[in-house]
Amino acid sequence: MNNIWIITRRELATFFNSLMAYIMIIAFLGFSGFFTWFLGSDIFFIKQASLGSFFNIAFWTLFFFIPGLTMRLFAEETRSGTIEVLLTKPVSDWQVVLGKFLSTLILIIIALLMTFPYYITVASLGNIDHGAVWSGYLGLILMSAGYISIGLFTSSISNNQIVGYLLALFIGIFFQIIFSFVAIYMSGFVGEIFNFLSVPTHIESISRGVIDSRDLIFFLSLIFFGLILTEANLEKSRL
Amino acid sequence: MDIIVENLTKKYGTQKAIDNISFKVKTGEILGFLGPNGAGKTTTMKVLITFLIPDEGNIRIGEFNVIDQPEKIKRHIGYLSENNPLYSEMPVIDYLKYTAELYGLPKSKIKNRILEMINICGLQGEKHKNIGELSKGYQQRVGLAQALIHDPEVLILDEPTAGLDPNQIIEIRELIKKIGKEKTVLLSSHILAEVEATCDRIMIINKGKIVADGTAKDLRKHAQGKEILQVTIEDSDKNDVFKNLQELKTVSLVDFIPGKESTFEIQSNPETSSRRSIFKLCVDNGWTLTEMTVFETKLEDIFRELTMN
Numbered sequence: 001m002n003n004i005w006i007i008t009r010r011e012l013a014t015f016f017n018s019l020m021a022y023i024m025i026i027a028f029l030g031f032s033g034f035f036t037w038f039l040g041s042d043i044f045f046i047k048q049a050s051l052g053s054f055f056n057i058a059f060w061t062l063f064f065f066i067p068g069l070t071m072r073l074f075a076e077e078t079r080s081g082t083i084e085v086l087l088t089k090p091v092s093d094w095q096v097v098l099g100k101f102l103s104t105l106i107l108i109i110i111a112l113l114m115t116f117p118y119y120i121t122v123a124s125l126g127n128i129d130h131g132a133v134w135s136g137y138l139g140l141i142l143m144s145a146g147y148i149s150i151g152l153f154t155s156s157i158s159n160n161q162i163v164g165y166l167l168a169l170f171i172g173i174f175f176q177i178i179f180s181f182v183a184i185y186m187s188g189f190v191g192e193i194f195n196f197l198s199v200p201t202h203i204e205s206i207s208r209g210v211i212d213s214r215d216l217i218f219f220l221s222l223i224f225f226g227l228i229l230t231e232a233n234l235e236k237s238r239l
Numbered sequence: 240m241d242i243i244v245e246n247l248t249k250k251y252g253t254q255k256a257i258d259n260i261s262f263k264v265k266t267g268e269i270l271g272f273l274g275p276n277g278a279g280k281t282t283t284m285k286v287l288i289t290f291l292i293p294d295e296g297n298i299r300i301g302e303f304n305v306i307d308q309p310e311k312i313k314r315h316i317g318y319l320s321e322n323n324p325l326y327s328e329m330p331v332i333d334y335l336k337y338t339a340e341l342y343g344l345p346k347s348k349i350k351n352r353i354l355e356m357i358n359i360c361g362l363q364g365e366k367h368k369n370i371g372e373l374s375k376g377y378q379q380r381v382g383l384a385q386a387l388i389h390d391p392e393v394l395i396l397d398e399p400t401a402g403l404d405p406n407q408i409i410e411i412r413e414l415i416k417k418i419g420k421e422k423t424v425l426l427s428s429h430i431l432a433e434v435e436a437t438c439d440r441i442m443i444i445n446k447g448k449i450v451a452d453g454t455a456k457d458l459r460k461h462a463q464g465k466e467i468l469q470v471t472i473e474d475s476d477k478n479d480v481f482k483n484l485q486e487l488k489t490v491s492l493v494d495f496i497p498g499k500e501s502t503f504e505i506q507s508n509p510e511t512s513s514r515r516s517i518f519k520l521c522v523d524n525g526w527t528l529t530e531m532t533v534f535e536t537k538l539e540d541i542f543r544e545l546t547m548n
Contacts, residue, residue: 014326089338089341
C-alpha cells in the first residue's frame with residue numbers, strides 16, 4: 001500500500017512539473033465552462049437549474065483528454081528504460097500499475113473539484129437537484145477511471161506515446177458510442193449485452209440519481225480488465 | 240551474501256542468450272564479467288536482478304531463490320543498468336528520496352542517507368538540478384547513488400564506468416573497490432584493463448557460455464604457457480645468430496622483427512625458458528646482448544583468442 005502511494009506521488013509530481021497537469025486542468029475548465037455557460041444547449045438556453053449541460057460536455061472532454069494523460073505513463077518508461085530500474089526495486093507489477101492509475105485519477109478528481117463553482121453558481125440561481133449533481137460527478141469519476149485503465153493498457157503496449165493515445169481512443173470509442181448504436185439495431189439478449197457495454201447507458205442511469213449495482217459492476221469490471229491487461233503486458237516483457 | 244547460479248538458461252524465442260551456465264560469487268569478492276557484445280552479460284545480470292524470468296536453472300542469492308522470492312531478493316540488491324536510465328525531469332535529491340522510500344528505508348534515516356550518498360558520489364553541487372541537465376558522468380554517479388542507497392549486500396553493475404572521463408573512471412573504480420570489500424559485486428565491462436584493475440576474479444562469456452573463469456594471472460597462465468622474448472644481439476652476423484638460436488633445444492620459433500636490425504622474437508617450447516641458454520650462446524660466441532625483454536601475454540589477446548572463432 002505504501003509503495004503504491006510513493007509511486008502515485010511521483011507520478012503526480014511529474015504531471016505538475018511537466019505542465020501537463022496545468023494544461024489539462026485549464027483546457028478542461030475552458031472547454032467545459034465555455035459550453036456550459038455560453039454556447040449550444042447551455043444553462044441559459046435550457047433555462048433549468050441543472051448541471052446537465054456541464055456533464056454532457058465533460059463526458060466528451062474527458063474522453064479525449066484522458067488518453068493524453070495516460071499515454072505517457074508506460075510508453076515513456078519503456079522507451080527510456082526506467083521501467084527496468086523501477087521493477088528491480090522491491091515493488092510488484094501491481095503496485096506500479098495501481099500507483100500510476102491512482103495518480104491520473106487524482107488529477108481528474110482535482111480537475112472536477114475545480115468545477116465546483118459551477119455547482120455553487122447554479123445552485124444560487126435556482127432550485128437544483130443536489131442528488132443528481134453528486135451522482136453526475138460520481139458517474140464522471142467512474143467513467144474516467146474506466147478510460148484511465150484502458151489508457152494505461154494501451155500505453156503499455158508500445159513505447160510510442162502517440163500509438164498509446166490513438167489506440168486508447170480507438171478502444172474507447174466502442175464504449176463511448178459504437179456499442180450503444182449496435183444495441184439499437186440488435187434485439188433481445190445480444191442487444192442487452194451491447195447496451196450493458198455502452199458507457200452512456202450507465203452514465204445516464206447514474207446521473208438520474210439512482211446508483212444501480214449494474215452500473216457499478218460495469219465500471220468496476222472495465223477498470224479491472226484494463227488494469228489486469230496492463231499487468232499482463234508488464235509481465236510479458238520479462239519472459 | 241553469496242550468489243550461486245546453477246545451469247541457467249535463458250532463451251529469446253528459439254535463440255539461447257544464456258546456455259546452461261553455472262558460477263558462484265562469494266561475499267567480499269568482485270567478479271568481472273567480460274565478453275563481446277551480445278554474449279549474454281546483460282541478460283545474465285537481468286536474470287540475477289529478477290527482471291527477467293529464466294527458462295531453466297536455479298539461482299540463489301544468500302538464502303533466497305530468485306524465482307520464488309523476488310521481492311525479498313530485491314531489497315538486498317543494488318543495480319546499475321547498462322545505459323543507466325533515469326527520470327530526466329526529476330531533481331537528483333527527489334529521485335534519491337523516491338528510491339530510498341521504495342526500498343522502505345525508515346523515514347528518520349532517509350535524509351541522512353541521501354546526504355551520505357551525495358557525499359560519497361560527489362554530487363554536492365548538483366543535488367538540486369534536474370537529472371536531465373547533468374552531464375553523463377554525473378548521471379552515472381546518480382545511477383550509482385540509487386544503487387547504493389539502501390546499503391545492499393549484493394551489487395550488480397552493468398558497465399559502471401561507461402561514458403566517464405579518465406579521472407571519474409579512477410574515482411568510481413576506487414569506490415567500487417572500497418565497497419566491494421564487504422559486499423558481493425558483479426560488474427560487467429568491455430574494458431579489459433578496468434576489469435583487471437578492479438576485480439578479484441574474471442569470467443569471460445561468449446555466445447551464452449562461460450569460456451574462462453579465474454584471476455587475471457590464472458587466465459594468462461592458462462591461455463599461454465609459452466614464453467615470448469624479444470632479444471637484440473649485436474656485433475654478430477644476423478643470419479649466423481638466427482641459425483644458432485633456432486638450434487637451441489628450448490626454442491620453438493625464431494623470427495626477425497621487421498624494421499629492426501639484429502632484433503629477434505623468440506618463442507620457447509611450452510613450460511620452458513630459453514633466457515639462460517640465449518645468454519650462454521652469446522657469451523660462447525662473443526656476441527653482445529643489448530636487450531632481452533619478456534613479453535607478457537596481454538589480456539586482450541586472451542580475450543580475442545577465447546571469443547573469436
